[in-house]
Amino acid sequence: MDIYQNLLKTKNSGLANKPMITPKVDLDVLGAPGEITSLGRIETLLKSPLKPPYQGNIPSCVHCTIKFLNDYNSYYNDKNPVDLSWLYTYAQVRHFAGGTSVDESVNVVCDKGQSQDRTFPSRVAIQKGDAWAQNAPIPQEAHDEAKNWRAKESLKVSGARLALYTALVQTPLGVGANVGDGWDTNGTIKYINGRFGHMFALLDILDAKNVDLVRGYTGFSLTESDYGNWISVNWWKDENKFDVRILDKNYPIFWGRILVDITDTVFIEKKEKKNMKTVKVAEKPEIYLLDETNRLHWVANEESFARFINKENDFANVEIVTQEVLDSYQMGEPMNVVWNNVGEMIKFYVKHKLLNFE
Numbered sequence: 001m002d003i004y005q006n007l008l009k010t011k012n013s014g015l016a017n018k019p020m021i022t023p024k025v026d027l028d029v030l031g032a033p034g035e036i037t038s039l040g041r042i043e044t045l046l047k048s049p050l051k052p053p054y055q056g057n058i059p060s061c062v063h064c065t066i067k068f069l070n071d072y073n074s075y076y077n078d079k080n081p082v083d084l085s086w087l088y089t090y091a092q093v094r095h096f097a098g099g100t101s102v103d104e105s106v107n108v109v110c111d112k113g114q115s116q117d118r119t120f121p122s123r124v125a126i127q128k129g130d131a132w133a134q135n136a137p138i139p140q141e142a143h144d145e146a147k148n149w150r151a152k153e154s155l156k157v158s159g160a161r162l163a164l165y166t167a168l169v170q171t172p173l174g175v176g177a178n179v180g181d182g183w184d185t186n187g188t189i190k191y192i193n194g195r196f197g198h199m200f201a202l203l204d205i206l207d208a209k210n211v212d213l214v215r216g217y218t219g220f221s222l223t224e225s226d227y228g229n230w231i232s233v234n235w236w237k238d239e240n241k242f243d244v245r246i247l248d249k250n251y252p253i254f255w256g257r258i259l260v261d262i263t264d265t266v267f268i269e270k271k272e273k274k275n276m277k278t279v280k281v282a283e284k285p286e287i288y289l290l291d292e293t294n295r296l297h298w299v300a301n302e303e304s305f306a307r308f309i310n311k312e313n314d315f316a317n318v319e320i321v322t323q324e325v326l327d328s329y330q331m332g333e334p335m336n337v338v339w340n341n342v343g344e345m346i347k348f349y350v351k352h353k354l355l356n357f358e
Contacts, residue, residue, distance in 0.1 A: 036165050041172065041204040042231050045072070045242065046217060047327050049081045049294075051117075054239035056126035058133055059099045061199045063090040064235035065174040066109055066259065067122075068201050070149055072172055073261035079295055079330065080264045084149055087122040088115045091136040098196065102176070102257065106154040109259070113146035123239065150262050157256035161249065164202065164256050173202045173256040175232075186219070188226050188246045202256065204231040206246055218244050278318045281326055287318055288326070296329045 050071050053064035063086035074080045092112070093104040108114075120142040125133035157167045159175070167173055178194025206214060207227045214231065215222055230247040237243040278299065280287045285301040 036205055036228060038205045038207045038209045039169065042210050042214060042244070044076065044330065045203065045233075046213065048075055048330065049328055050075055051083045052233075052239065052242040053086055053122075053235045054126070054237075054243075055086075055235040056123075056239075058090070058125050058130050060086055060090050060122075060125070060133070061235055062100050062102050062105045062174075063087070065199045065201055065257075066105060067114070068233060068235075069172060069174055069259040070109060070114055070151060073151075073259065074149060074264050075330075077261050078264045081294065082149065082264075083117045084114045085117040085120045085122050085142070087117075087125050087133060087136055088120050088138065088142060088146060090122075090125070090133060091138055095134045102174075102199065103154075106151070106257070106259065109149075110151045110153055112143070113148060113150040115142035115146040115149075119145060148264055152260040152262045155258040155260060157258060159253040159255045164253065165205070167256055167258060168202055168204075171258055171261075173258060174199055175202050175256045176254040177252060178254075183245075187221050188229050188248050189251065190248045191251050197254075200235065200245075201233040202230050202247075203233050205229070206231050214244065214246070217242075218246075220246060222246065279321050279326065280318050281323050282320050284323075290329065294329055296326070296331050 053067045055061055055064045066089055067084050067086040070084050071082060074082045074084075089105050089108045090100065092108050093100050115138075120136075120138060125136060157163055157173065164173060164175070176197060176199050178191075178196065179198045180193040180195035182192040183189055204210065206222065206229045208224075210231075211222055211227070214220065226246060229249045230251070232245045232247045234243040234245050276289060276291050278287055279290050279296075280302070287299050287302060288296040289299050290296055
């Protein structure tokens with residue numbers, strides 16, 4: 001029997017006969033990105049409402065990576081926090097012993113998109129096992145909504161450190177590498193051996209600006225000698241917490257993959273249905289506007305707000321929230337308080353699109 005046919009597991013002949021898909025572009029990234037330093041992404045991620053992908057016992061690292069990149073693009077580029085289903089792409093590609101094709105998998109999200117996890121929950125695959133997941137019945141509702149979260153294309157980047165960082169400055173990357181002993185460590189992962197191929201995400205660079213945050217979140221023992229290493233996100237540990245790992249700067253990486261974003265087609269609809277409001281933490285004087293894309297904008301301190309606000313305006317009622325809730329929102333630009341009425345100032349900013357909602 002042909003070895004390829006022996007390895008191939010597929011649910012119908014249509015997929016079995018489907019040719020392997022190559023990425024649209026191999027991107028030779030050259031240039032001088034400047035000093036390799038942190039990009040502020042780990043701070044953005046850990047303050048975001050995004051939910052971590054978790055692959056459990058399913059060989060779905062490619063699809064967890066696609067979900068992470070697509071989720072992040074929607075949140076960061078469109079201010080639209082969403083929880084997409086990695087099972088949606090996993091159930092539509094050919095399955096080999098131990099994994100799936102990266103090219104076929106990104107083709108699904110470029111061609112059809114990706115449904116929300118609440119419509120087609122990935123955790124069911126972990127509960128029922130890989131045999132079920134490969135043939136998981138996709139509801140029509142998932143297909144209908146998936147087009148809202150399509151990607152434009154996937155670009156392939158060299159695994160050279162400078163090329164990866166030059167691309168990382170623009171967007172988080174999916175990367176492929178051999179992993180093995182040394183990954184279960186309380187610090188920086190160094191290459192020891194390659195037991196199997198794996199796909200995960202590069203997010204940021206570790207340095208003095210973010211080391212305390214990373215230490216606190218992961219419990220890792222990190223020192224100045226770890227500065228310059230990759231901050232990566234993996235899919236193994238927990239479905240309720242991002243599996244943040246520190247990868248040695250010289251760890252051998254095959255390639256990087258960029259998922260080129262398309263503006264979420266549901267974004268405008270969600271904007272029109274959301275109302276803005278003002279919020280503050282009880283024990284602190286600062287008042288913020290929470291805009292219709294769930295971004296915070298500093299408005300005024302409590303004393304100024306009370307002096308200038310029109311009591312008949314909708315924004316007069318400030319909602320008290322916890323610091324934890326406040327920290328979960330992404331910060332937008334502050335609003336310039338030079339007005340006699342805070343409510344009118346807010347209306348002016350909205351009318352003239354000075355809050356960069358688009």
